[in-house]
Amino acid sequence: MIPLYHDFTDTTVLIFGGGSVGARKAKRFAAEANVVVVSPTFDDRFAEPEFPPIERIRAAPATTEIPAWFDRADPALVVAATDDGELNAAVAEAADDRDVLINRTDRAGERSVGSVVVPATVDDGSVSVAISTGGQSPALARYLREQIDGEIEAAGKMAELTGQLRAELKQTEPPETRRAMLRAVVRSPAVWKVLHTGIANAKKEAARVMQDHRTGEDT
Ligand SMILES: C[C@@]1(CC(=O)O)c2cc3[nH]c(cc4nc(cc5[nH]c(cc(n2)[C@H]1CCC(=O)O)[C@@](C)(CC(=O)O)[C@@H]5CCC(=O)O)C(CC(=O)O)=C4CCC(=O)O)c(CCC(=O)O)c3CC(=O)O
């Protein structure tokens, strides 16, 4: 498995199964995609006030009816999250026939082409860390996610700062110098320290770090 980031903007994610797992995946994909959940029953989580807007369709399709749901929704990705293994298998088969990405939530072992795993993720601004255990131990993925949560605090601001500096340096510095300067900024404890006081302050500290670097002094 090779981790990739995939943009689901303006696509549909079709989820079969409205239990706790269907709810978790729906929430996750709704951050970007149009989510449609097909299920005869829906977990209470779907009714929570902070639950994102998604389309709920109350139905219990039979395995033979699955392809028609694909035609109707035209999904970029489907999630098989029912408690019926046969139905989940039919969803995976329909996805395979149509080259649609499939996340099978009831399987951790061998996978077909187009089968994807949803990792545990931590976000801070535009920075995200994704953790997979290769399907071996989702509980461990969750635990590591909780550990890393505090670790990447301020990374979003650092990305914003160095994103701005990078755009500016592209106008003035040759690639080698720019690379060395940006590497020095992200490694500077002084810049990390002032980040919480705002980007403007951090920019001043970064300017010092970059100047030191340019003149060859040890940072
Ligand atoms: C293969 C994968 C497919 C996929 O769903 O993409 C899969 C499969 C299965 N999970 C099962 C169980 C649990 N899953 C969790 C939690 C999460 N599971 C997630 C992903 C994945 N789960 C993919 C692999 C990821 C990897 O590579 O590590 C996370 C990371 C992301 C998310 O789902 O959003 C999310 C944590 C989110 C967070 O908190 O950050 C917990 C822990 C808990 O609930 O506290 C338990 C109970 C404890 C345990 O079993 O470990 C079962 C058995 C079901 C049964 O026994 O019936 C199967 C099926 C099987 O094993 O056959």
Ligand SMILES: NC(=O)C1=CN([C@@H]2O[C@H](COP(=O)(O)OP(=O)(O)OC[C@H]3O[C@@H](n4cnc5c(N)ncnc54)[C@H](O)[C@@H]3O)[C@@H](O)[C@H]2O)C=CC1
């Ligand atoms: N990947 C993961 O992180 C995890 C995966 N699992 C797996 O995911 C499956 C679902 O787990 P839960 O959500 O906890 O189960 P659940 O029993 O709470 O939910 C199952 C849902 O599927 C619906 N359903 C049943 N037949 C259907 C049909 N024909 N079409 C559409 N929907 C249908 C049910 O109405 C229910 O809403 C489990 O069987 C388990 O194998 C379980 C825990 C974690």
